[in-house]
Amino acid sequence: MKFKPEYNLDVKRTKRKKTIALEVRDNGVKITVPYNLSVEEIEKILEKKNNWINNKLLFQKRKPKYKAKLFLDGEKFLFLGVEYKLKIVYSKTYNVYRENSFICIQRKKNGVSSKKILENYYRQEAKVIFKNKVKHFEKILNLKSSNIKLRAYMRRWGSCNTQGELAFNWRLIMAPEKVINYVIVHELCHIVHYNHSKKFWNLVRYHYPSYKDQVNWLNKYSNCLLW
Numbered sequence: 001m002k003f004k005p006e007y008n009l010d011v012k013r014t015k016r017k018k019t020i021a022l023e024v025r026d027n028g029v030k031i032t033v034p035y036n037l038s039v040e041e042i043e044k045i046l047e048k049k050n051n052w053i054n055n056k057l058l059f060q061k062r063k064p065k066y067k068a069k070l071f072l073d074g075e076k077f078l079f080l081g082v083e084y085k086l087k088i089v090y091s092k093t094y095n096v097y098r099e100n101s102f103i104c105i106q107r108k109k110n111g112v113s114s115k116k117i118l119e120n121y122y123r124q125e126a127k128v129i130f131k132n133k134v135k136h137f138e139k140i141l142n143l144k145s146s147n148i149k150l151r152a153y154m155r156r157w158g159s160c161n162t163q164g165e166l167a168f169n170w171r172l173i174m175a176p177e178k179v180i181n182y183v184i185v186h187e188l189c190h191i192v193h194y195n196h197s198k199k200f201w202n203l204v205r206y207h208y209p210s211y212k213d214q215v216n217w218l219n220k221y222s223n224c225l226l227w
């Protein structure tokens, strides 16, 4: 290969697809191409896309890094896009609530972990909030889902299957409401277009004109939504 990229390049050849997919990840680029595409063709594509790739790599570099949570007093946690400080109070009963700028956990000293308690709380809240929001947008879009589920995806925020069943990553509850709204509109639009075609994105844009800002937010802060 005469083309020497400055990034890690992962070329994946597949017999299953006839199209080319380019993906910029943390420290490199992954290109998926049809099985028999020549090296020359691949180089041409990468050279043509060089500016786009470099911009994406720069964006990745500036992204907040993943930082493991310790679930300690004073540690910051996002909820609906707002940062709360964790406050742990030992007691005989369990409870979680948000108060002013604090998210408070009441727990037994040697019982269920703070992480588990907090995740349960986020899931409970997410279930209620997502359901209400889906109902709200179903009316506006004049569409109907068949079921709503919570999932623990690592690399996606929602999904919609051919039966119109929606699933949302519970971690999405940490994002601002605008971002959640966009993801809900996105998944509902899949009931009409079960793909990411131009028609699909036009429908998303029609119902959620600022969707690109929300996509950018998710790309930028995705590491902050992982525990």
Ligand SMILES: [Zn+2]
Binding pocket: 186, 190, 195, 196
């Ligand atoms: Zn989609």
